[in-house]
Amino acid sequence: MIEIATQLIDRLRQAERVTVLTGTGVARESGVPTVRETMVGEWAGYDIVDLATQQGFIRNPRLVWEWYAYRRAIIEQCQPSASHYALVDLEQYFEQFLLITQNIDGLHWRSGSRDLVELHGSIMRTRCFECGTYYTSWAEDESIPPICGRDGGYLRPDVVWLGEGHPKHELSRAYRGVAQAQVFLSVGTTAQVQPAASLPLVAKRAGAVVVEINPEETALAVIADYWLQGEACEILPELIRQLTT
Ligand SMILES: [Zn+2]
Incomplete structure (x- = not known):
């Protein structure tokens, strides 16, 4: 049974602008x-x-x-996982939505996400x-x-190879999406590598509710308002289910 705080579901129902960051945890679920x-x-x-x-x-x-x-x-x-498809549903649900990924596998694109920044x-x-x-x-x-x-x-x-900068246009899209977000979800990433590491902090400073979805506690716990412990492929579909019922 996955516990998701009612206050968080309410906050998401009211939110118009949501930004999500995904990392290796989501890639791993697809066997990448x-x-x-x-x-x-x-x-x-x-x-x-x-x-x-x-x-x-x-x-x-x-x-x-x-x-x-x-x-x-x-x-x-590799095939997109339940996480990838739930994120496509989330994109449809919110008026303004941005998905930022650290993954280079292209699986978010393949599963149908379009408001997408592939940071690497x-x-x-x-x-x-x-x-x-x-x-x-x-x-x-x-x-x-x-x-x-x-x-x-x-x-x-x-x-993006070692020693190379991140594409400027994509980076500024990411920061814009994060700064405007009312809710920021960090999914399957320890967010220890820049520039991803700074994104939750930017969101927090801009007043967003910060949510971490991860099996293990990470450094993000210090600033996260909610930690949904578990695999993204279980939590994200449940989140969508609760939002839409
Ligand atoms: Zn050429």
């Missing part, structure tokens, strides 16, 4: 392996700097492309290393990495 979990087998001998930095890509673009292709193939077999990009997109043109499809059978149609530059995954 962590970065470390994919550095096994033929990838075990590499350092993360070889695989997920600009320097690594310049040194060996083929190696980096193949590691991401390997991870993409795993993720393509998406492994399901690529962009030209030279000119930045985005591609959502590309030929895998010719050059590795595939080549940009405009200038012949190599395509790279559209994710």
Whole structure:
């Protein structure tokens, strides 16, 4: 039995602007392996700097492309979870809604969320290393990495690598959504990595009710108004059920 405080349900019923942050806990429910979990087998001998930095890509673009292709193939077999679908329902429920994710698996997009900020990009997109043109499809059978149609530059995954900044436009959308939120939900993330770590604080300072949904207590407990303990795939559908009945 999942206990959700009546006051929280009431607060959500009155809210017009809600912002949600999701992290690895939500990816894990769909079976998406962590970065470390994919550095096994033929990838075990590499350092993360070889695989997920600009320097690594310049040194060996083929190696980096193949590691991401390997991870993409795993993720393509993963299915959105009850959490992903509940977040699609939440998007429909509120007048203004923003979903911010730290996950790069593209599963929020696949399940139907559209008011979405992918803070660390998406492994399901690529962009030209030279000119930045985005591609959502590309030929895998010719050059590795595939080549940009405009200038012949190599395509790279559209994710934020170590040492890279976050996309400015996405970052400001995220902060705007958080600052305007009346309720802020932090779901399946320990929110220890910037910029995600600062989002609950921004929400709190702006007067939002801060809710944490997580099996374990995190550093967020200090500022959270509610901690719903458990897996997001159980709590989020229950939240929707209580909101809509
Ligand atoms: Zn290009």
